[in-house]
Amino acid sequence: ISARELEHIKKYPNAKVISLGIGDTTEPLPDVVASSMANYAHSLSTRTGYRGYGAEQGSKELRKAIAETFYKDMGIKDTEVFVSDGAQCDISRLQLLFGSKMSIAVQDPIFPAYIDSSVIIGQAGDVEKESGSYKNIQYMKCEPENSFFPDLSKTGRTDVIFFCSPNNPTGHAASRQQLEQVVRFAQENGSIIVYDSAYAVYISDESPRSIYEIPGAEKVAIEVSSFSKIAGFTGVRLGWTVVPKELLYSNGFPVINDFNRIVCTCFNGASRIAQAGGLASLSKEGFKAVISLIDYYKENAEILLETFKSMGLRVYGGVNAPYLWVHFPGSNSWDVFGEILEKTHIITVPGSGFGPAGKEFIRVTAFGQRENILEASRRLRSFL
């Protein structure tokens, strides 16, 4: 996409290109968060404030704050929370944990890290040239026809099921009933769910914000999340993974013990400064500030949703996630991407980048400055 962007800029040097492509936060960090990081950095140059290696699992304070903020009353303890430098790294560390003999299932479409990391670790088998699908991966189709929730009766058993909700790119947040189905499915098959809840804070309705809201999930699921889209930490790098004590391999060995070993051997903890920022973002004042940033992006999403609706397009998502999934039936997403870029100077992401089921879709992100979002809306309305 960057290549296309550069080409486009060369062709239209005066056009003001608006990027609604990469899902990158744009709004500055709240003062209280930035100043906590600045103060922490400063304290590292003092004798009493200096700290060396931190616990690889993260500072106790932060682990507690995460458990209390996101998993209150769900029975998840701070000792089950592993602070990291972000979900992308955690996913690869989980793949390292699972090893090359695991079979995985993913939603289709889905953001590529689960598949790519699976291929790298040796789980995925050969690729089918035509479809781009990997032989050993189960693809759980999510499309308008099934309301973006897979038909689990058509899904074969795999060891691991990656499930992202709210979903990137479709924006669909699974309902309680749907997640109960997923948990039941995992229980019946003895599978492990890796639940990616990075966008949970964008949920506007009753959809669960954590897999652990579902009874029994602690025995079948790992949850990965991130401060990236919560606190604008895409560059600061901070996230976490929850591995409940109750999650056991077939021989009864606790998964958490092995994950802890991975974390201690293949990682050395998230930056203390980032952790200080994370802690500040979960404080009373900090959380208030991050929520208003999230609201800002959600308002962006509403604006874009309205825009696409008014154009008579079939648009999904945008309600529980900062992504809109726009359907252009019968088309090729790269062609649509190209046309939108050419005619409106707006960068989006062609759906086929997320899997075969994304072929006719375009993903539009709601991250951006309000004036750019409004300008983009104007251009889109005049596009058709």
Next chain:
Amino acid sequence: MSAIHQILSTSISSSASAFIGGHTNLKSATKSSNFAVAGKISGVVKCVASAAEKTAYTTKVSRNENMAKLQAGYLFPEIARRRAAHMLKYPDAKVISLGIGDTTEPIPDVITSAMSKRSFALSTFDGYSGYGAEQGEKQLRAAIASTYYGDLGIQEDDIFVSDGAKSDISRLQVLFGSNVTMAVQDPSYPAYVDSSVILGQTGQFQKDVEKFENIEYMRCTPENGFFPDLSTVRRTDIIFFCSPNNPTGYSASREQLTKLVQFAKENGSIIVYDSAYAMYVSDDSPKSIFEIPGAKEVALEVSSFSKYAGFTGVRLGWTAIPKELLYSDGFPVAKDFNRIVCTCFNGASNVAQAGGLACVSAEGIKAMHEVVGFYKENTSIIVDTFNSLGFKVYGGKNAPYVWVHFPGQSSWEVFGEILEKTHVVTTPGSGFGPAGEGFIRVSAFGHRENVLEACRRFKQLYK
């Protein structure tokens, strides 16, 4: 609309925990119902677990057999555990830690103020940045290349900034995959062996020799001057080589590294050169493998700001991969590493990178040298102490580690005795490999007064 959604739709005035607190599906209520059925028998409540609920539910997912090969926890958390237990046992003792190689001195102002400045900038419109390039910020990559590899032909785009050497080592293992063979120095920093086991490159641990099957251990002892006899080393795909060495402190000479590069060339191997302690070199030992002609075709180098700038908690390092380093089919190793970095990583923290840039400024380099100099003085004090007590002492000249020989003794027992009798934490040599048996590693990171006090206590114990 439930209370929680009212909270969400207006701006939040309550604390973070109230955000999630409204859920009615309380975990604790559900949990207790899984385990027991209460029955009442004449006023007494009896809890009866049904037969099916007696054994805990397990998934049908097999444990990764590679994880099962690992013998115990990673070495340093084990040391930390022992230290904690000791502190419980002797709550009034002033425990001094010369075990885990953790820096203790504050980070120079020039570096922390750059990090503070960057943090504040992130709260401004102009200064905010989101995702950075996974390979690192351009300026920093260029500065690392020119500072450490100035005239060695390593360029900006050969540098991959990371969150530290430990993470890089595992990412390199992921890059190499499970089908490669590796050689390590014995003794060596445990992450090389442990990451190899996790990736599935090794066989089982053989208790009698304390080695993993399929790893080639290159013995480094006083007898061979802590440089392996390469004529006895069989060919492996990858050779991990750390110099200045952790734990022995030995820094390989130009001549020795030339032999190593030749060995790699002859065998078509790749050297993973760990130069995390290069700034501690006092003599004319090479500071980078790339000082050796021909190294660019056989080696990549990993380094870190941890021990130079006290960044052990800040997390910043790098890996340099020359364009000339190619797989057997001609494919550039750097291209695949770039793919790993883009898929399995998302860049080092931007604030840490701002610190890194300050580290390699003129003022920053001067400041780092001062910090390193301080630890080197500590090292001298420790070396002198053990020398004066009649011990055979190694290392301590080109690295912040002193490798003390206790011939014929079990290093864990010596570790235990030192801890018990002097309340000083060290690291048992066998934790670094079988050739570490009979040695204790004393790290020189510490406040001067603690190092002096520890040495006083050593003198007491061993006089």
